[in-house]
Amino acid sequence: MxxxxxxxxxxxxxxxxxxxxxxxxxxxxxxxxxxxxxxxxxxxxxxxxxxxxxxxxxxxxxxxxxxxxxxxxxxxxxxxxxxxxxxxxxxxxxxxxxxxxxxxxxxxxxxxxxxxxxxxxxxxxxxxxxxxxxxxxxxxxxxxxxxxxxxxxxxxxxxxxxxxxxTSMVLVNDEAVAAAGLTLPGTLERAWTWEEFADVLRRVQPTRADTYPVAVNWQNAGAFRWLDWVDQAGGRLLTEDLTGVVEDDPGMLKALSFTRDLFRQGWTPPNASTRGQAASDLFLNQTVALCFAGDFLLAEIDSGGFGYSATFLPRDVNASADxxxxxxxxxxxxxxxxxxxxxxxxxxxxxxxxxxxxxxxxxxxxxxxxxxxLDWNVRPDLMELYVEQARAIRTPLVEQVVVPSFSAINTQLRDRLDEAFLGSADDRAALRDITEGVRSVVRA
Known part of the structure; x- marks a missing residue:
């Protein structure tokens, strides 16, 4: 910190x-x-x-x-x-x-x-x-x-x-990961880079016609978790004085391009957008082989009846977590x-x-x-990893999500990201729509 x-x-x-x-x-x-x-x-x-x-x-x-x-x-x-x-x-x-x-x-x-x-x-x-x-x-x-x-x-x-x-980590279906021949990073420092994560998604093969590699947990008021990607790429949504929106931020553009590719490459279901079905539900019904999920969901996921493990969020310039x-x-x-x-x-x-x-x-x-x-009630082996992942909760990101107007900002992120993920505008135009939406609700 x-x-x-x-x-x-x-x-x-x-x-x-x-x-x-x-x-x-x-x-x-x-x-x-x-x-x-x-x-x-x-x-x-x-x-x-x-x-x-x-x-x-x-x-x-x-x-x-x-x-x-x-x-x-x-x-x-x-x-x-x-x-x-x-x-x-x-x-x-x-x-x-x-x-x-x-x-x-x-x-x-x-x-x-x-x-x-x-x-x-x-x-x-x-x-x-x-x-x-x-x-x-x-x-x-x-x-x-x-x-x-x-x-x-x-x-x-x-x-x-x-x-x-x-905070979030990447939960993985053990059978799907074994079939893809993947080795999970065991420490925060060895977390997959974005490029390595993209390669993982290429290697994970669907087991049914309706299955996909991954779902990210930006549904259910969780649109702010998209900012993890922005922070990982070294970008910012809000200015350092927290009173405005950063214009043409390279890290934000890079994050938007990468996360839109999840949809463009067919790596995530269309209904896993910010207004869609919860990522954890898609993981539980085995529509996806990997999902981003918070530790508070482990008890529910543990009832799924299949083996699963966890690894760290992918990283770029920074390791960052929500x-x-x-x-x-x-x-x-x-x-x-x-x-x-x-x-x-x-x-x-x-x-x-x-x-x-x-x-x-x-x-x-x-x-x-x-x-x-602590005497964890559920999956103490994974809770140890969540403890380590929480080391990546960075103050520059925390500052941006606790401003008084953030509830309205989060709503704008949900709506504008949904349009970007499922739409066809080029990345720069989609980013302008996001920043303009956020700017309309930011209060100094």
Whole structure:
């Protein structure tokens, strides 16, 4: 990780409020902590539902959660109550509905006390004054990896805790890879170059008429993952001051040309574009032999009934990986704001973070949690590789995906990339359409 995006928060208000509850809650999280880890998580939702409660001694948190994450969140809530905090009631909604649920609650003056939010959406809420500033941030900051801390921090304060992250790797069908005679790179430094990756896709032979070599995970609000390719090629979408769009960027043009070739060469299905079917679904039904997928999907993919392995994202000028994962935030307007902040501080402790990430198959954001030593519930062999891949989450890319207008930028990327991938315009014209679309929504 390179230097933080914003000034360190050491000059900001210092100690946590010294209530008896806070001392008990934080003390409960201080028991374990190893050394050295990386990264953390995201996850797609189930249809489980809770309800908002009017209990004055109860906090309400809106979240989405995978099947593995629901019990992990429930354990956090139970442990917080056991440590002297109030009960936390989870209102679990589908991933596609979580921002609508939060926004509706805010508009109707019935805000949740807490909610879960993707790093790419934190800044938008921060800019609108929705989020409560985290007391004692200066004490917590040294324990967190800078890229993730900066995703919840600006010059005014720290607004939430970077609870976990995830990133992508290339999952491969063992049978297809063996048939192609491929050897998977075993370290980040030996990851396939783009040229080598293209050769891999030429060698992987379809097993049925409707199968393809690969699908990339830029569907389901994941269009921002296309920026991995841009960063790998040494390019940028946004200017260094983050207020505009880079014109005629060579790295962006190179990335667009290469990723369009996935479609032009018939290496990926037409329905694997940014508005198409999830890459992981295409991998599970064995429509593709390789797919790009986040660690949070391993439990689902493990149920597929076939052997699979993982290797690192391809690299060009840089090795680069996407920033996935989520923050937990407290709502400034909540009448239980202080208790909600206590819960955030509790969730940010090393022991709680390690337990949650191991259960949910995601990666920690604290540097003092040894990700390699966690008792992963699913595919610990692959989780070790994801930990290494997360080393390639680069701050220059993180800076661009946590600006306040990024939700609108991501929508433009989805629509313009879909047109580019499935259209016939030349690469330069397609790139102009992308940059013009993004420019229309960038806010200084």
């Amino acid at each position: 390179t230097a933080p995006r914003t000034a360190p928060s050491a000059a900001r208000p210092g100690p946590l409020r010294a209530s008896a509850t806070r001392r008990a809650v934080l003390g409960a999280g201080a028991g374990t902590a190893a050394t050295a880890g990386l990264s953390a998580c995201s996850g797609f939702s189930t249809d489980a539902s809770g309800g908002t409660s009017g209990d004055p001694d109860e906090l309400t948190m809106i979240t989405w959660a995978s099947e593995a994450e629901v019990p992990a969140f429930e354990k956090l809530a139970d442990d917080f109550a056991a440590a002297g905090g109030p009960r936390v009631r989870l209102q679990v909604v589908p991933y596609s509905q979580v921002l609508t649920a939060v926004d509706t609650a805010l508009r109707t003056d019935s805000p949740p006390d807490l909610f879960r939010v993707s790093y790419t959406d934190v800044a938008a809420y921060r800019a609108q004054g929705v989020l409560a500033d985290l007391p004692g941030a200066a004490e917590l900051e040294p324990s967190f990896l800078p890229a993730f801390w900066n995703a919840v921090t600006d010059e005014r304060g720290t607004f939430g805790v970077p609870h976990h992250t995830d 920033l996935g994962g989520n923050a937990l935030v407290a709502v400034e307007a909540s009448d239980k704001r202080d208790a909600a902040l206590d819960f955030l501080a509790f969730c940010a402790q090393a022991e709680q973070m390690g337990d949650f990430c191991a259960a949910a198959t995601v990666l920690p954001t604290r540097s003092d949690v040894d990700a390699a030593a």
